[in-house]
Amino acid sequence: MIELFEFALSGNCYKVKLLLSFLNLKYESRIVNLLEKEHKTSSFLAMNPFGQIPVLKDKGILLRDSQGILVYLAQTYGGTNWFPTExxxxxxxxxxxxxxxxxxxxxxxxxxxxxxxxxxxxxxxxxxxxxxxxxxxxxxxxxxxxxxxxxxxxxxxxxxxxxxxxxxxxxxxxxxxxxxxxxxxxxxxxxxxxxxxxxx
CATH class of the missing domain: 1.20.1050.10 (Glutathione S-transferase Yfyf (Class Pi); Chain A, domain 2)
Known part of the structure; x- marks a missing residue:
C-alpha cells in the first residue's frame, strides 16, 4: 500500500494527492503535525533529511519532494500520458x-x-x-x-x-x-x- 506523509494545507502535498486520485490509486494518509515540528523529529528525518513534506512510501522505497514524487507516480502508474517520453x-x-x-x-x-x-x-x-x-x-x-x-x-x-x-x-x-x-x-x-x- 502506498503511504503519503502529508499536511492538509500544503499545496505540494495536494498536487501528489491530486495525481493519486486521477490515477485511481489507493493510499494511506499519514498526517505530519508541522505545528508540533513532527517533520523535524529523528524518525521523520530518517525518511527525509531535509525535514520537508510530502514523503511517499511505495514498495519499500521512500521518495521526497513533490516534483520527484509526481515523476515517479506518473512513470510507474500513469503510462506516457502524464509524463510524455518524446x-x-x-x-x-x-x-x-x-x-x-x-x-x-x-x-x-x-x-x-x-x-x-x-x-x-x-x-x-x-x-x-x-x-x-x-x-x-x-x-x-x-x-x-x-x-x-x-x-x-x-x-x-x-x-x-x-x-x-x-x-x-x-x-x-x-x-x-x-x-x-x-x-x-x-x-x-x-x-x-x-x-x-x-x-x-
Whole structure:
C-alpha cells in the first residue's frame, strides 16, 4: 500500500494527492503535525533529511519532494500520458517542474505563506515574481489548453495548486482568463479532489 506523509494545507502535498486520485490509486494518509515540528523529529528525518513534506512510501522505497514524487507516480502508474517520453515534451515537463520549485515557490506560494501563516517575506519581490509568472502562464495558455501537450501532464499538476490558491496570497486572477479556463479544465476532470482554501 502506498503511504503519503502529508499536511492538509500544503499545496505540494495536494498536487501528489491530486495525481493519486486521477490515477485511481489507493493510499494511506499519514498526517505530519508541522505545528508540533513532527517533520523535524529523528524518525521523520530518517525518511527525509531535509525535514520537508510530502514523503511517499511505495514498495519499500521512500521518495521526497513533490516534483520527484509526481515523476515517479506518473512513470510507474500513469503510462506516457502524464509524463510524455518524446524528448522535447519530456524536457518541457521538467522545465515546468523546475518552475514549480522556483517561481511558483518564490511567488504565489510565498505570498500565501505570508498572508495565511504570517511568515515574514520580501513582499515586493514575491509580488514581482508572481506577476511575471502569471503573465507567462497566461501567454502560454493563449493558444493551447495545457502547458505541454494536448492533454494534461504532471506539468499542469505541478503548477496548479498554488495558482488556484492565489486568493489566499491576495492575488486576483480576474484578468487572467486563460489561466482561469485552464484551472476549470483541471477541476472538471473525473477524479478531481479539492483541498482547504480552494472552495473560497
Amino acid at each position: 524528448p522535447l515534451h519530456t524536457a518541457e515537463v521538467i522545465a515546468w517542474l523546475s518552475t514549480a520549485a522556483n517561481e511558483v515557490s518564490r511567488g504565489p506560494a510565498t505570498l500565501r505563506a505570508h498572508y495565511l501563516l504570517g511568515r515574514p517575506i520580501n513582499l515586493e519581490e514575491a509580488k514581482s515574481v508572481t506577476e511575471n509568472l502569471l503573465s507567462i502562464l497566461e501567454n502560454r495558455l493563449s493558444n493551447q489548453n495545457w502547458l505541454v501537450t494536448d492533454s494534461i501532464t504532471i506539468a499542469d499538476l505541478a503548477i496548479y495548486p498554488y495558482i488556484a490558491l492565489c486568493h489566499q496570497g491576495k492575488v486576483d486572477l480576474s484578468d487572467y482568463g486563460n489561466i482561469r479556463k485552464w484551472m476549470l479544465q483541471i477541476e472538471n476532470m473525473p477524479g478531481y479532489i479539492t483541498m482547504p482554501g480552494l472552495a473560497e
